[in-house]
Amino acid sequence: MDFDQCLSDSVPTLYEGNLSLVSSKPNIKELLVESACEHNKDKKGSCNAPKPGATTGGCALDGAQIALFPFADAAHLVHGPMSCVGGAWETRLTPTSWSGRDLTQTGFATDINNNDVVFGGEKKLAAAINHIVANYAPEAVFVYSTCVPAMTGDDIDAVCKQMSEKHGTPCVPVHAPGFVGAKNLGSRIAGEAVLRHLIGTKEPEYTTPFDINLIGEHNNTGELWRYRHLLEELGIRVLSTFSGDGRISEIRTAHRAKLNVIVCAKSLVSMTRKMQEQYGIPWISCSFYGKTDTSASILAIAEALGDADLIERTRALIAREEARLEEQLMPYRAIFAGKKAVLNTGGNKAWSIASALQDLGIEVVATSVRKSTEADKAKAREYLGENAILMTEPASQQAKVIDDTGAHLLLAGGRSLYTAIKKRIAFTDVNQEKKKSYGGYDGLLVLAEDLKNSLQNPVFELVERKAPWQK
Amino acid sequence: MAEVRRKSGKPLQVNPHKLSQPMGATLAFLGVDRCMPLMHGAQGCASFTKVMFTRHFCEPIALQTTAVNDVIAVLDGGDYSIVESIKNIRDKLIPELIGLYTTGLTETKGDDIRGVASKIDVPLVYVNTPDFKGGLESGWTLTTQALIDQLTAPGDRIDAQKLVLVPHVSMQPIEVEKLRELIEAFGFKVVAVPDLSSSLDNHLGEKQASLSSGGVTVAELEQLADAAFVITVGASVKPVGATLQAKNPAIQHRHFNHVSGLVGTDELVAWLLEVSGRDTLPAVVERWRKRLQDAMLDSHFSIGQTRFLLVAEPDHLAAMAASLREVGGKVTLAIATVDSPILTDIEADQVIVGDLEDAENMRDAYDMIIGNFHTEALAHRLEKKAVMRGFPNYEEIGGALKHDVLYEGGAYFLFEIANAAERMREAQVHREREQIKRQRIA
Ligand code: SF4
Numbered sequence: 001m002d003f004d005q006c007l008s009d010s011v012p013t014l015y016e017g018n019l020s021l022v023s024s025k026p027n028i029k030e031l032l033v034e035s036a037c038e039h040n041k042d043k044k045g046s047c048n049a050p051k052p053g054a055t056t057g058g059c060a061l062d063g064a065q066i067a068l069f070p071f072a073d074a075a076h077l078v079h080g081p082m083s084c085v086g087g088a089w090e091t092r093l094t095p096t097s098w099s100g101r102d103l104t105q106t107g108f109a110t111d112i113n114n115n116d117v118v119f120g121g122e123k124k125l126a127a128a129i130n131h132i133v134a135n136y137a138p139e140a141v142f143v144y145s146t147c148v149p150a151m152t153g154d155d156i157d158a159v160c161k162q163m164s165e166k167h168g169t170p171c172v173p174v175h176a177p178g179f180v181g182a183k184n185l186g187s188r189i190a191g192e193a194v195l196r197h198l199i200g201t202k203e204p205e206y207t208t209p210f211d212i213n214l215i216g217e218h219n220n221t222g223e224l225w226r227y228r229h230l231l232e233e234l235g236i237r238v239l240s241t242f243s244g245d246g247r248i249s250e251i252r253t254a255h256r257a258k259l260n261v262i263v264c265a266k267s268l269v270s271m272t273r274k275m276q277e278q279y280g281i282p283w284i285s286c287s288f289y290g291k292t293d294t295s296a297s298i299l300a301i302a303e304a305l306g307d308a309d310l311i312e313r314t315r316a317l318i319a320r321e322e323a324r325l326e327e328q329l330m331p332y333r334a335i336f337a338g339k340k341a342v343l344n345t346g347g348n349k350a351w352s353i354a355s356a357l358q359d360l361g362i363e364v365v366a367t368s369v370r371k372s373t374e375a376d377k378a379k380a381r382e383y384l385g386e387n388a389i390l391m392t393e394p395a396s397q398q399a400k401v402i403d404d405t406g407a408h409l410l411l412a413g414g415r416s417l418y419t420a421i422k423k424r425i426a427f428t429d430v431n432q433e434k435k436k437s438y439g440g441y442d443g444l445l446v447l448a449e450d451l452k453n454s455l456q457n458p459v460f461e462l463v464e465r466k467a468p469w470q471k
Numbered sequence: 472m473a474e475v476r477r478k479s480g481k482p483l484q485v486n487p488h489k490l491s492q493p494m495g496a497t498l499a500f501l502g503v504d505r506c507m508p509l510m511h512g513a514q515g516c517a518s519f520t521k522v523m524f525t526r527h528f529c530e531p532i533a534l535q536t537t538a539v540n541d542v543i544a545v546l547d548g549g550d551y552s553i554v555e556s557i558k559n560i561r562d563k564l565i566p567e568l569i570g571l572y573t574t575g576l577t578e579t580k581g582d583d584i585r586g587v588a589s590k591i592d593v594p595l596v597y598v599n600t601p602d603f604k605g606g607l608e609s610g611w612t613l614t615t616q617a618l619i620d621q622l623t624a625p626g627d628r629i630d631a632q633k634l635v636l637v638p639h640v641s642m643q644p645i646e647v648e649k650l651r652e653l654i655e656a657f658g659f660k661v662v663a664v665p666d667l668s669s670s671l672d673n674h675l676g677e678k679q680a681s682l683s684s685g686g687v688t689v690a691e692l693e694q695l696a697d698a699a700f701v702i703t704v705g706a707s708v709k710p711v712g713a714t715l716q717a718k719n720p721a722i723q724h725r726h727f728n729h730v731s732g733l734v735g736t737d738e739l740v741a742w743l744l745e746v747s748g749r750d751t752l753p754a755v756v757e758r759w760r761k762r763l764q765d766a767m768l769d770s771h772f773s774i775g776q777t778r779f780l781l782v783a784e785p786d787h788l789a790a791m792a793a794s795l796r797e798v799g800g801k802v803t804l805a806i807a808t809v810d811s812p813i814l815t816d817i818e819a820d821q822v823i824v825g826d827l828e829d830a831e832n833m834r835d836a837y838d839m840i841i842g843n844f845h846t847e848a849l850a851h852r853l854e855k856k857a858v859m860r861g862f863p864n865y866e867e868i869g870g871a872l873k874h875d876v877l878y879e880g881g882a883y884f885l886f887e888i889a890n891a892a893e894r895m896r897e898a899q900v901h902r903e904r905e906q907i908k909r910q911r912i913a
Contacts (some may be wrong), residue, residue: 053556059515
């Protein structure tokens with residue numbers, strides 16, 4: 001699950017401009033009109049164009065990399081200057097079981113200079129690919145375009161084609177220069193590139209009736225590994241993932257799956273929809289956050305595969321896991337009893353984390369619906385109940401909400417830490433999940449431990465104490 | 472003198488440590504009080520930069536982008552996106568200064584930011600920092616020059632007590648503060664430009680700041696020209712001396728390549744004695760000099776048997792290598808992010824402009840690594856030890872308060888390195904013992 005990708009506030013920006021700038025393949029206009037963007041219904045195409053001087057969030061390149069980086073057996077070559085990669089490589093855990101060198105954690109960049117801008121960077125790009133293939137023997141090379149070479153018109157497609165033929169290693173052009181839009185669009189472009197250049201280029205050694213692809217599961221903190229073994233225990237085979245702990249050789253066979261499971265990534269709906277058109281693979285959308293959602297998701301997969309015996313075994317497994325979890329959660333119950341939390345985070349986290357908190361017996365008295373889609377809002381209301389406060393301006397509202405509700409805990413991004421300190425209540429950085437996994441059944445235990453530590457930490461009371469000599 | 476290789480000769484960077492010019496510009500603008508750095512480019516460059524410095528400093532970072540998209544990229548010469556940005560920023564808050572700087576995209580487009588800036592009547596400083604040229608150091612220096620060039624009023628009067636301090640980009644906030652305190656101890660009033668010592672020094676602020684909080688003020692920048700002295704620390708900022716002198720030729724410029732180690736600090740202190748007209752050191756300075764001398768003796772045995780790889784910005788390399796050399800540390804390899812005139816003066820056997828792939832290929836040349844957090848994984852692969860210094864450091868907290876320079880910081884630095892080297896050797900001994908045990912059993 002990559003919640004960055006789930007944030008509905010990073011719905012794509014307008015891309016109606018000069019398509020020739022982005023020399024080729026994906027029809028970006030088409031990607032944008034994709035109905036996954038709910039805002040599109042009323043505002044044709046132009047939802048959330050980035051506002052100059054008031055824009056946060058990464059660019060398309062960022063999104064494309066997040067989507068593809070977890071392929072540890074592929075090289076990720078950024079054709080661009082150091083702004084695009086200097087601070088950005090090796091920033092995610094994205095663990096892998098790949099036994100070769102972990103190329104996710106290896107930064108490659110052409111570091112284009114003045115010369116490349118004036119005379120073109122294609123030769124340099126080709127030489128860079130040669131270097132990578134010779135020294136790192138990747139299963140594929142993803143070549144990411146960036147703003148400057150997209151402007152100067154480097155023909156990345158031609159270079160990739162030529163290099164693929166020369167080396168017999170797929171070189172996949174990813175046209176996601178930052179000026180085409182935000183992260184979500186980049187994620188779609190990445191999906192498009194994989195669909196166009198990799199999926200369907202290889203046959204699996206064998207197939208089973210229960211082969212699935214996990215789409216949008218990036219295993220950023222090992223969350224895939226919290227439930228993959230449960231699927232396997234049921235005889236459900238993960239044929240490929242896009243792209244957590246992924247393998248290029250597996251994604252190339254993804255067209256033979258019986259079911260696509262989108263894990264919390266709306267931006268990849270276009271990809272699965274196209275796979276349905278091209279290969280007849282149905283898809284469902286799942287979340288593995290908290291007990292309730294994890295159980296529901298595993299059951300949904302079994303039901304979608306449509307085998308009565310499988311469904312029955314799944315129910316048994318869920319019952320077993322929930323009972324086990326319940327027992328392990330016992331010591332926490334007393335600590336969390338009667339505790340109220342305010343949640344300030346974006347998109348579908350507004351309800352998915354809420355659901356996990358409720359699983360722990362914590363009452364979620366308010367959540368943020370800033371920039372949430374209508375569906376997310378409805379879901380938040382459904383999860384939280386009638387009395388909960390849906391904050392539209394959480395930054396200015398949350399302090400008062402804490403007062404009004406007597407909340408004990410604030411879960412939010414780092415920027416809200418000060419509110420918690422001022423109110424002297426416990427704080428948990430929701431972005432911790434970038435470091436450790438809260439996914440699956442066992443992730444709930446990790447979340448419980450972190451929340452317990454927050455609630456019992458004296459620092460929030462102490463840090464802003466007045467010095468004895470202050471009046 | 473080092474053997475220097477100024478060009479990598481490779482068509483790419485593998486495991487790069489180089490950072491971009493706009494990143495350097497961002498830091499410089501963050502050293503100005505109540506400033507909003509505004510990066511003119513597509514949104515990603517600002518986002519990557521913001522995320523990097525937020526994680527490095529564990530502090531919120533004020534930074535905005537003109538969010539150039541494809542339509543603007545084609546149709547707009549910068550007027551629209553810059554003017555709109557400033558309007559949108561000022562809808563919410565009124566910065567003392569807007570720091571406008573370009574990226575590769577807007578330079579390739581050929582936006583005339585100077586022209587746009589001339590039409591805008593809010594306090595603004597502009598600078599061209601394409602990311603296909605230079606690096607972190609040059610972005611910092613160009614911005615510092617632009618601040619002085621565009622804000623400082625020319626003058627001909629001199630305040631004999633006033634001194635402008637220009638640190639290089641790799642000096643941590645606490646180091647700038649300690650350097651300022653040292654100079655102040657000689658009776659000077661010091662203005663640091665830029666000044667991260669009060670903005671990114673990990674202090675608990677009043678509230679979550681949306682602008683930089685702390686740093687040199689715009690008013691101070693306007694009145695720099697009556698300083699008696701400007702001192703520049705680090706070869707990359709040397710040209711800033713002339714920039715300030717252009718405002719008042721009577722200002723005296725004194726340059727130091729670094730202020731690290733016994734000799735480097737002595738040089739500064741000797742100069743301070745001379746220009747302040749004093750004949751005795753402040754007692755605390757004297758005391759720290761003695762502590763450093765003792766630290767040198769205590770650490771020489773460990774450091775003297777260690778071969779180092781340094782990975783950093785050129786000025787940072789020069790400073791660290793000097794400290795290590797003084798106690799016999801063998802800097803066998805120094806890898807710089809970019810070319811710089813200082814490279815030939817770095818006290819290392821070999822200095823190259825390169826990346827961490829180069830470091831990996833030359834693994835036999837060194838035992839211990841000092842570099843940014845990427846060297847942690849490198850050390851792990853090579854079964855060596857790394858000590859974290861430089862940008863970015865996502866592995867550790869408290870980097871802004873790491874003090875390596877002057878007598879005091881020099882002592883801390885030597886202790887930390889010597890201890891790390893000892894632990895590294897102990898671990899090696901343990902490994903060897905385990906091996907022997909296993910062989911015996913087998
Ligand atoms: S916006 Fe463009 S230049 Fe900036 S990081 Fe993204 S791709 Fe690179």
